[in-house]
Amino acid sequence: MPKILLIDDDADERKLTRRTLSDNSSAFEIIDIATRAHYRNALEQGDFNLVITEYRLAWTDGFCVFADFKNLYPTLPVIMLTGHGDETVAVRAIKQGMADYIGKNRRDTLFAAVRQALQRPLESPPCQNKASGILWCEKWDQVISKLTSDFAYSLGIGEDGRPTFEWVTEPFKRFLDSHARYGEAPGLLDHHFGLTVHADDQALADRHVAALLNGYEDIAEYRIVSNGGEVRCFSDHALPIRDWSSGKVVRIYGTIQDITWRRNAEDKLRLMQRAIDSSNNGIVITDLADTDYAIIYVNQAFSTLTGYNSEELIGQNCRILQGDNRDQPEIDNLRQALRQQKDGYAILRNYRKDGSAFWNEIYISPVNDGHNRVTHFIGVQNDVTARIEMEQALQQSDLKMSAIFEHVSDAVLIFDQQGIVIRVNPSAEKIFGYGAGEMTGVGLERFLADAERKTHGQYLSNLSKxxxxxxxxxxxxxxxxxxxxxxxxxxxxxxxxxxxxxxxxATIHDLTERKRAEAKLKASEERYRALFENSAEAILVNRGGERIEQVNQACLRLWRADTPEQLLAKKPLELVHPDFRDLVNARIERNLERDASVPSTFEEKILRLDGTAADVLVSTIPVVDQQGPLIFVLLVDITERKAAEMALRDSHKRIQDLSGHLEMVRENERIRIARELHDDLGAFLTALKMELSWLERHLPDELRECHIKIRSMIGEVNDSIQTVKRIITDLRPSLLDHLGLLPAIEWLVENFSQRSGIPCSLELPDSKPAMDTNRSTAIFRITQEALTNVLNHAHASKVEIAIEADANRLILTIADNGRGMTADRQRQDESYGIQGMRERANYFGAEFTVDGQAGAGTRIILKMPLKDNESERTDD
Structure with a gap:
């Protein structure tokens, strides 16, 4: 599989390049290089087939990258993939010998270029001279120096593709002499040095050999069986070296480590760890004081006990379980045990990851090495929360009962079957006005009114049975x-x-305050009823969302009802306009779910009993009483206000349409003037230049002053032509009409950077958004005005512009790092430019926001719909 170095310090660009290559083929191994350190490591390694580099990098540029690789790897193909180049950079890259130059806007051609570069035959040998050859030798020496071990070797690959030993270290030679069967295959790598590979590892060893012969560095671990049947474990790390003139592997350097002891130790360790992991006790192992007793291991039971996984605990101190509760007395027991390096025990209140508390019984013990030195501590922990809580509950039961008796607000009297008071609490003394000594030893009837004493006698009679x-x-x-x-x-x-x-x-509760409160409640209810009935706002009570429980007189007027029963007979949603019923039903459900009585206000339509509709402003207050949830609904008729708002919106729309029309007229006028300047004045100046050139050619050479004057006039005509071109471009850039919005903005940004000296980055969408000419013009003018504001007012040193687009909307973001356009400055007279941008956006129904903070720059965001939501606008 070819290995490709992708050098680009922009993560998003690397992601796009990876996707481009992987979409076409998965047969590449791509290594990302984003920093100077990664770049240096890759340069030293040299195990790759192709390099793709950006031109502009944070620490260097693409031509320096090409020079570095060309010096070390003369035949290695390098492709420059950049978003910051131009024709000059492209010509320079090809002349210097790069495999290809591709702009990031043509990233779709990258795969074909990569495939061609990997398959292109080498046209000249890599080592053109003696110095280049020495450089390659030094590269091989670097590889050897990296692979130092007791068992090291070098293998040469012959013309027949068979590897043979060039040299081995002395320890490896002695091992081969005692274990290899040279008679069968003396020193051949394809027979694993003549050693017998364990049958279960044969396929692994074969893959290792195949990878090396195909040019890939590889590390493999496999087992060797000696002549006497002894099994040894090897770790074989080898690196192939290519002849870059032919691309073939010509040499293999490698080291072998005997890891038999390590494998046996790992097997024993896995067995012990399995036993620890299976324990129901939480087990933790920590280092010593010089690492703050950092945790190096926890078993699954410990993670289950604490709620932390092992990754969250490794490197932490066990005090992480104590939270903020680190002053517990028994913690000193553990601290002393750690200092004295002896066993320790404590019961602590710990906290799980989710914050829940538990009681933790902890045993710690030191671990000694072969020299009787303490190297670690092992802690065994158990959750004893249930046991501790039971003990505490038993201890506190009597205290709780005593506290309840002493501090309960009601009077408590304990008496016997004869009604004699034995004990009273402090509240009884306060309620009755007696001291405790006055109340004990007397009958209960002493504390009752005369009318109650006869009934009390009957109670005592019942108590005696x-x-x-x-x-x-x-x-x-x-x-x-x-x-x-x-x-x-x-x-x-x-x-x-x-x-x-x-x-x-006997528990006695004083009802004096409750009776007083009941009287106040009755008076409050009467006042509520008066306010409810006489309120100018319509008020109805919605019980549980299913029925109307109360309505006031204003409700009757709003719905044009004659009696309350006409409204009470209907369900709440029947009084709402059909267009709003789903919305109102959802709001009713939300109100019924609320715990707090938080009012909410919104607008909706109702349906009167006579069939007419009315606009209302509605406020709802959710309440819960003894019968369950209900909603107080307050309604204000806003029909007339809505009509006035509609008229105002229509007027505003006409003004906005007029403003947009005037802007289009101005834009058309700019186009006309630019065209006339180009056709008339431009043609005139061009003709004048040609006439002056003709005159200069036909004047006698001895008229030197005339020649000088004519050349001066030609220069002035050229300056005039350039001035006319600039004026035409400012009036209406031809790119906008001929190539569209995105190229025009690219030109605008480049021109701004050149004129102002302010770096300006630009991100464009992959595809061209489909939009009409008027929208393109508006977006271009908004961008132009924003950059003008940056140049004149922002005092910025950097500008970032990004355009995103989908099928429905284009988003333009312009951000600078200048002094910031605050809200106060936007309201000042000199912010007409921002007002003009906002009016252009409003005409097309776009969202336009300006966010600025003093000293932190300004961000302008335009969200332009690509189509009108309403009927299409016209330009007449």
């Missing part, structure tokens, strides 16, 4: 404070059996 189930509902009763003041409370009694004791708990 142990054989019956106690059922006492929560009920409202009148209680007495210490000062004798009555107040309403809700009382609930619950049975409590503790060993031999039979007790009861």
């Amino acid at each position: 142990d054989d019956e189930e106690l059922v006492i509902d929560i009920r409202e009763v009148t209680a007495l404070k210490k000062d004798g003041g009555p107040f309403l409370v809700a009382v609930g009694i619950h049975e409590l059996r503790l060993e031999n004791k039979h007790l009861f708990v």
Whole structure:
């Protein structure tokens, strides 16, 4: 497979080139070169068949690249593929001997050029002289120096294609003498040096040999069986060297490493790792203090326990599991164990990757090497969250019960079967106004109004019947404070059996504030009803999206109903104009899903009961009450306002059409003037130049002053012709009419860069967008005006222009790095240029935005539809 170096520091351009080659053939190995370092490495390696380079690179240019490769690899074909060249660059590239020169706008011809370059026969030997030959030898010496090992060799490839040893290192020669069967195949690579390859690795070894003979560097690992049956593992790294005059492989350099011990160690390590990976305990291995005890291994159980995968943990310290909670007392146990290099144990509160907490039981142990030096630490971890939480729950149960009793806002009284109070909480003291000593040891009837005491006696009678189930509902009763003041409370009694004791708990809730709130709520409801009925806005209540629950008088007027029942009998969507029902239904569903009462406002049409339509401004407020979700809908009739807006839009459209028509008239006038200047004044000046030239040729040589004067006049006529050409181009560039928008913008950008000295990059679409002449003119003029603004006002050092297009729309982006066109500056009088650009865009229904920040440049974006959404505009 041919290997191609692709040298381009633009990632997007490399991607396009790769796609062009892969779309035509997959038989290439393409190596991307984007930096100076990658370029130097590739230059030293030399194992490639063709180079494709950009002309303009960040660290050099394409001709320097060609010179570098030509010096080292005289026959290597080089193609220049560039988006920054011109005819001069192309001629220079071909004259210097490049295989081809291709502009990126002709990237589709690249594949044919690559195929031709790879198949083209060599016309001259690579080593033209002695110095060139020495250069090749030095290249081979570099290869040898890279492949240093105990087992190294060099093989020469004869005319018959058979490789033979040129030299081997002494250790390799001794190994071959003791293991190879030279009688069968003395030193032949196609027989693997006369060694017996393990049967399972024969195909791998054959592929290795084939790759080398085909010119590809290759590394292969295979097993060798000695004469005594011993199996040894080899890693064979070889590099073929080509004769570039013929393209054939003439020599192979290689090194062989005996990796038998490494393979055996790896097998044992895999077995041990499999055992660790299968453990249900989380296991982690870390380095020592000089690497901050960095994690070097975790098993699957550890990843499952913490939620982190191994890539996220390798190189981290285990404190990553502690989050911000790094002051736990038991952490010191582990720190001390690490310092003293001994076993350690702790239970810590750790945190998984998702932030969830768990209790982690950790055992750590040091790992010693053969010299009894600690090299690593192993940690074994278990999730003991359930055990810790159970212990904590048991410890905190009594505390919680005590806290509830002491801090609950309701009064709690514990009494026996005779109704004698045994214990009260602080809230009972506060509610009744007694101290705890005053309330204990007395009967419950002391805290009840006279009317409630008879019922209380019946309760006590029921409490004394142990054989019956106690059922006492929560009920409202009148209680007495210490000062004798009555107040309403809700009382609930619950049975409590503790060993031999039979007790009861009375929970008493003061209803004073609730009763007061109920009274306020009733008054609020009355005020709400008055506001609801007398509101100038139409208000209806939509219950669950299915039915109308309430309407006010304004609703009756809006829908022209006589009675509320006419509207209540209908479903909400029946009152909406058919064109808006799907939209309103979706909005109802969104309102019903909301948790917060966030109002939303929008415009829609309704259908009155008499069949007429009306425009309304609607606000919705989602609410949830005891019966479920509902929506308050507020409506304002905006029919008259919409009619006024429509009239205003029509007026604005006529003004916009007039402005566009005037612009087209001005453009046509520019075309006429440019044509007349070209046809009349240009022809006159050309004729005058010809007459002056004729006069100079026919004047006697001795009239030197006349000759000088005529030549001066010819120069002035030439300057006048150029001035006329510039004026004609400014009025109407001929490229726009003859070649279209994209070439005209290319000319405009190049002309701007030459006149201003400001670098200006341009990105164009692959295909020409289909659009009418008027749109092309508008886009060109907007680009021209934007560049004029950059030149006159921006103080920029760089401009970037990009054009994207599809079947429906063209997007033009112009960005500079100047002082920035802020919103305040856009509103100033001198921003007429931007206003003109915006009017051109509005005429075609395009989007035009200017985004600028002080000191950070300005970005102009034009989104031009390629066709009118409405009826096509006319120019008359």
